Amino acid sequence: MKKIYLDYAATTPVEPKVVEAMRPYHSEKFGNPSSIHSYGQETRAAIEQAREKVARLIGAKPDEIVFTSGGTEADNMALEGVAFANETMGNHIITSSIEHPAVLECCRFLETRGFSVTYLPVDEFGVVSPESVRAAITEKTILVSIMHANNEIGTIQPIAEIAKEIGVRSSESGRKIYFHTDAVQTVGHIPANVDELGVDLLAVSAHKLYGPKGTGFLYVRKGTKLVSLIHGGSQEHNRRGSTENLTGIVGFGAAAEIAAREMGSEIKKMTPLRDKLIKDVLAKIPDTQLNGHPTLRLPNNVNFSINFIEGESILLNLDLEGIAASTGSACSSGTFEPSHVLKAIGLSYQLAHGSIRFSLGKHTTEAEIDQVVEVLDKVVKKLRAMSPLVKGGK
Amino acid sequence: MMNHYMTRFMDIKVLVAMSGGVDSSVAAALLKEQGYDLIGVTMSLSCSSKSSDRGCCSFDAAKDAKKVAELLGFPHYTLNFKDDFQHYVIDNFIEEYINGRTPNPCVRCNQFMKFDLLMRKARELGAEFVATGHYARIGKYETNLKSQALNYKLFKGVDDRKDQSYALYTMNQESLAHTLFPLGEMTKDEVREKAKELKLPVAEKAESQELCFVEGDDYGKFLKEFCPEAVKPGPILDKDGNIIGLHGGIAFYTIGQRKGIGAHRGNPKYVVEIDRGKNAIVIGDQDDTLGKELVAEQFNLIAGSVDRLIGRELEVTAKIRYNSPAAEAVLKVEHGTQNTEHRARVIFKKPQRAITPGQSVVFYRGEEALGGGVIQRE
Secondary structure (H helix, E strand, O other), X not given: OOOEEOEOOOOOOOOHHHHHHHOHHHHOOOOOOOOOOHHHHHHHHHHHHHHHHHHHHOOOOXXXXXXXXXXXXXXXXXXXXXXXXXOOOOOEEEEEOOOOHHHHHHHHHHHOOOOEEEEEOOOOOOOOOHHHHHHHOOOOEEEEEOOOEOOOOOEXXXXXXXXHHHHHHHHHHOOOOEEEEEOOOOOOOOOOOHHHHOOOEEEEEHHHHOOOOOOEEEEEOOOOOOOOOEOOOOHHHHOEOOOOOHHHHHHXXXXXXXXXXXXXXXXXXXXXXXXXXXXXXXXXXXOEEEOOOOOXXXXXXXXXXXXXXXXXXXXXXXXHOOEEOEOOOOOOOOOOOOOHHHHHOOOOHHHHHOEEEEEOOOOOOHHXXXXXXXXXXXXXXXXXXXXXXXXXXX | OOOHHHHHHOOOEEEEEOOOOHHHHHHHHHHHHOOOEXXXXXXXXXXXXXXXXXXXXXXXXXXXXXXXXHHHOOOEEEEEOHHHHHHHHHHHHHHHHHOOOOOOHHHXXXXXXXXXXXXXXXXXXXXXXXXXXXOEEEEEEEEEOOOOEEEEEEEEOOOOOOOOHHHHOOOOHHHHHOEEOOOOOOOHHHHHHHHHHOXXXXXXXXXXXXXXOOHHHOHHHHHHHHOHHHHOOEEEEOOOOOEEEEEOOHHHOOOOOOOOOOEEOOEEOEXXXXXXXXXXXXXXXXXXXXXXXXXXXXXXXXXXXXXXXXXXXXXXXXXXXXXXXXXXXXXXXXXXXXXXXXXXXXXXXXXXXXXXXOEEEEEEEOOEEEEEEXXXXX
């Protein structure tokens, strides 16, 4: 059985060129980058080169990059780091109701530590309105965190407009309000320039852009007040103790370089495939709807609600047919939970449970899309025939 | 090497319910050896505070099951049944305690979760059977040679100490026809031996706790949290209605219980009645816990026609709780209060200790489990 992978939003395969770039740094060039000797010097140089490459991808300066263990740590560093460093200025944080758990759970934690958090609603497409951000800002607001694009429904947020609103309110009050964006789903896939977006912090993960797992970074605009969460070393400008993940960082640099080069052509190739999948499924399978914004969406994201049946059952049947998809954010044990994102865009319980996400990648072909539509149609017909929610079903 | 089963079973898809324990792991291994095409499923049932309340990550049981599936080479999924489990099992468990009864959640879990919802999931995945690690056996008989209609019967597992037919009496022809119990012919020792032989990572795992959704078997804490009504202090009465002490909540008591009662006038005392209306427990001597008759509702007959039993007296043996021996009795089946339901009237040959409302009574003829019902107040 030829397998089809359409879960690139969960993770991507590491590019062979990235693996090549990483290879010497396992056994050959292995020095501790903090060591003074030549072994350390060569690996220090490799890390700084990688830092330049990832910085270039988002239009940042290399010393504004703090390497982390991944996107989740970067989000934690941004939220907790800024909150605890600025608690004398205020205790209010604004975020959206559709953030990744890396941000939402962090906010819940901060709520137990004396911070108050506003969770902004979104519209039916999953868009956070810049006006709602402005309206939520109080004299105690120190941080706003809105994701660049949603991992489940692919909606791209008006980050630059939100930044403008925050900037206006900041200068009116003469108090700095920091703006963080979780850009795990966007960097390397669509343009994400920190100055154009107007953000102070931005979280990225390597394994979503064909780099290795266990590596990420937080962009920290110069002048941002941030406390360190991991103590015990002066690495990363005293922002994160721990010997650097040398191979991971080198791989991240290589992946960033490739992404910068190929992004334009990938978008051109992927968008029509995405639109074909949407069009064919909506045409072929009745009682099906697209979740998320029709145009303001990631070029690789498709999320459907298929009425009368459970997304979980669709997913399992597809898996048994060799097609990998998802019902939302992946979980370590593979359990299915109702999606907070689909609830937030106002889907009924039934439609939220009947959702399935396909995320395309650079290896996706048109033939695969055709195959997926065909198998999905078959699976949906079978499940609907058994569904108690369908008239005539058992 | 291919054994003769393989050619027979190769294309038969089976959903195997895996708790992560030894029994269901060995059940899966045996089916795999026989050549079935397996899909492993762990049911995520309750939000135990053991893990985070998100419950989606680091669920140990599911992890162990996944390891076994990986080792044996078949797909495994953890599926969320929390809402249904709450509805069908936990809510009922709490309600029963509030009503002064002693519930048996495993019976309902089998009835609703495994042999209804999980079975539906199996059909959705194209699986013909659900397999579990229960110690029980299913027999298949042709009732009518012409029509080739099949009749399924449920039997005790051969390991007398582990037999779980008691908790399976709600099964029916439909569910039995689509269920496999690979461990029915084995003893627990043989199952453990098999697990070791296959080097299953769960071979040394201890027996699971009594109730899966009560953390650390701490009923008190669970009931205080979820049904505070059932843990209000109240009077302990003697048979004449005199108040002779205080109890900490009716839910902590079950009929026949001696622990926590203390001795009065030198004789050990036992709970003989739980009076929900008065929030009281009534105690008496050991002999007061004896009873010769009971009525059970929601009667289920596993095989055959229940209508043909009505008005007849049937010599059976009956178990009034999971770990009590089967006692000789006469069973009479009647129409229940609702049209579709039936009621069982049971008269024991010898008085039985602590007949407890809320528990199930299950009827046997020899090794065969005929069916059962839920014991009512007299």
